[in-house]
Amino acid sequence: MYTEIYLRLEPLGLELVAAAARAAGHTVRILDLQVFSHTDYFRTLDEWQPDVVAFGVNYLANIPEVIDLARATRQRVPEALFVVGGHSASFTADEILAHAAGDIDCVVRGEGEAIFPRVIAAAGDRAALATLPGVVTPHGRGPAPETLSDLDALAPARDLLAKRRKYFIGVLDPAASIEFSRGCPWDCSFCSAWTFYGRTHRQRDPGAIGAELQRIAEPGVFIVDDVAFIHEEHGYAIGREIERRGIRKKYYLETRGDVLLRNRDVFRYWRRLGLEYMFLGVEAIDEAGLRAHRKRVKLSTNFDALELARSLGVTVAINIIADPDWDEDRFRVIREWALGIPEIVNISVNTPYPGTQTFAEQGHLLSTRDYRLFDIQHAVMPTRLPLDRFYAELVRTQQVLNTKHLGLGALKDTAVLAAGLLARGQTNFVRMLWRFNGVFNPRRQLADHARPVRYAMRLPVPAAQPESPQNLYVLRPRERRDLAVNADR
Numbered sequence: 001m002y003t004e005i006y007l008r009l010e011p012l013g014l015e016l017v018a019a020a021a022r023a024a025g026h027t028v029r030i031l032d033l034q035v036f037s038h039t040d041y042f043r044t045l046d047e048w049q050p051d052v053v054a055f056g057v058n059y060l061a062n063i064p065e066v067i068d069l070a071r072a073t074r075q076r077v078p079e080a081l082f083v084v085g086g087h088s089a090s091f092t093a094d095e096i097l098a099h100a101a102g103d104i105d106c107v108v109r110g111e112g113e114a115i116f117p118r119v120i121a122a123a124g125d126r127a128a129l130a131t132l133p134g135v136v137t138p139h140g141r142g143p144a145p146e147t148l149s150d151l152d153a154l155a156p157a158r159d160l161l162a163k164r165r166k167y168f169i170g171v172l173d174p175a176a177s178i179e180f181s182r183g184c185p186w187d188c189s190f191c192s193a194w195t196f197y198g199r200t201h202r203q204r205d206p207g208a209i210g211a212e213l214q215r216i217a218e219p220g221v222f223i224v225d226d227v228a229f230i231h232e233e234h235g236y237a238i239g240r241e242i243e244r245r246g247i248r249k250k251y252y253l254e255t256r257g258d259v260l261l262r263n264r265d266v267f268r269y270w271r272r273l274g275l276e277y278m279f280l281g282v283e284a285i286d287e288a289g290l291r292a293h294r295k296r297v298k299l300s301t302n303f304d305a306l307e308l309a310r311s312l313g314v315t316v317a318i319n320i321i322a323d324p325d326w327d328e329d330r331f332r333v334i335r336e337w338a339l340g341i342p343e344i345v346n347i348s349v350n351t352p353y354p355g356t357q358t359f360a361e362q363g364h365l366l367s368t369r370d371y372r373l374f375d376i377q378h379a380v381m382p383t384r385l386p387l388d389r390f391y392a393e394l395v396r397t398q399q400v401l402n403t404k405h406l407g408l409g410a411l412k413d414t415a416v417l418a419a420g421l422l423a424r425g426q427t428n429f430v431r432m433l434w435r436f437n438g439v440f441n442p443r444r445q446l447a448d449h450a451r452p453v454r455y456a457m458r459l460p461v462p463a464a465q466p467e468s469p470q471n472l473y474v475l476r477p478r479e480r481r482d483l484a485v486n487a488d489r
């Protein structure tokens with residue numbers, strides 16, 4: 001739902017995996033199903049008859065669609081090896097294979113760059129597949145996935161994406177994406193970014209980043225790091241490369257309140273370099289909520305960070321997690337608070353995703369096992385309010401907040417900008433201004449729960465003890481620098 005309105009971004013992980021396959025000598029095409037239709041996909045299969053078909057499944061909600069496509073693919077190109085990889089697939093490999101009943105040949109867990117060419121090489125020998133690190137097949141699995149040794153060895157195959165003008169975030173239209181670092185050293189209970197990367201945080205080489213940025217044609221750049229500029233010296237080093245190369249772009253990044261406060265000067269520096277948008281994961285406006293999410297940050301720190309962000313002159317968006325336990329009163333408090341501050345406030349619904357500690361500990365309480373509802377806009381845990389009233393409150397709150405920024409009043413401020421984008425043929429931002437009511441609708445959200453469920457999610461077995469992170473990791477943790485993440489509780 002979110003990507004129907006506010007943003008659509010290039011599939012960076014898939015581009016890296018494609019670059020690895022190309023470097024190994026294969027002919028590769030990418031079809032982004034955010035932009036192309038299933039009809040386009042089937043036409044490509046029929047015309048091209050690929051030897052390998054690989055899907056990136058970062059999002060849990062896409063699992064049923066990919067299983068259905070695997071089935072249809074098997075009928076059209078029966079000999080092709082069908083591979084699935086990506087963030088969500090890494091946490092659900094066994095159940096994906098079980099649902100697909102032989103139509104998916106393997107799931108690749110973890111980072112795909114090094115292993116994908118080896119998977120292709122093993123296409124002719126499916127028994128050999130089951131011996132590769134991180135690879136899970138219906139007939140057996142290889143050892144644990146390996147951590148990539150060099151994050152700069154490959155550049156994403158951006159040239160393989162047709163229709164690059166479709167990628168945007170708000171007024172950064174069009175926008176490319178780039179990675180400065182990978183992983184996150186914190187361990188929030190609702191998040192799987194840290195469990196995927198074994199709680200490691202690795203930085204790319206500033207020179208390689210500068211060279212990559214110089215090759216990007218788009219004027220907008222979305223920095224995909226989970227937490228930008230954890231180490232300020234890295235932010236400065238990249239900035240110096242940008243200055244040295246005379247690169248002028250507009251940037252969007254996401255970070256934490258405590259990192260912003262601690263490294264305020266580097267963010268100020270980046271404002272001069274073109275930082276336009278900043279997203280802060282505030283998550284809760286009470287101490288109890290922050291503790292429940294294990295954010296390891298004080299409420300006052302987050303509020304100080306908001307003050308600071310305002311003073312930088314960037315557009316700030318924040319996220320608040322709505323708990324299924326919220327009643328009308330709680331939604332009202334959030335609405336009033338959000339209307340009183342200038343920032344863009346986004347509300348998401350607390351959703352236990354496989355790979356998170358919340359899922360391991362509370363997953364057995366889920367009220368639905370329909371993957372498609374796991375998009376943080378649906379309630380998948382029992383709600384205190386009857387579901388229809390929960391959605392009515394949620395959408396009303398989102399509507400109020402949407403109108404604050406995209407209503408007619410706000411539109412006056414963006415009219416010149418919108419006209420400029422239209423003049424350049426960029427329509428993504430302008431279309432977004434009218435889309436909200438068509439997409440966010442309590443009746444639609446409620447009706448989504450009534451759809452027949454053909455693939456039911458596997459639930460965790462309730463454990464007597466709190467789940468150990470060791471059981472959740474995809475990549476194994478390594479020695480890491482002390483980032484003092486536990487200091488501000």
Ligand code: B12
Nearest residue numbers: 002009010013054056059060085086087108111112192224
């Ligand atoms: C950038 C980003 C986005 C971008 C989307 C970018 C895109 N088009 O893919 C935007 C902002 C649009 C976005 C939106 C959302 N996101 Co998001 N997003 C991320 C983020 C921060 C980084 C992803 C990224 O690009 N990483 C860099 C690349 C290089 O890594 P990668 O994609 O993981 O790819 C590597 C491996 O996964 C693997 N791989 C990937 N594909 C393939 C394919 C094959 C064949 C193989 C072999 C390997 C492989 O190899 C790659 C290279 O190592 C992740 C957090 C994270 N750290 O992963 C969250 C994350 C993936 N998002 C998340 C969520 C919840 C959402 C939203 C639902 C939020 C919302 N507000 O509605 C939406 C849903 C969007 C949708 N399409 O449905 C969750 C995932 C939840 C889940 N399990 O389903 C994550 C993990 C964040 C979190 N903290 O929990 N997101």
Ligand code: SF4
Nearest residue numbers: 184186188191193226
């Ligand atoms: S700081 Fe952000 S990316 Fe890191 S664990 Fe918490 S929510 Fe996930």
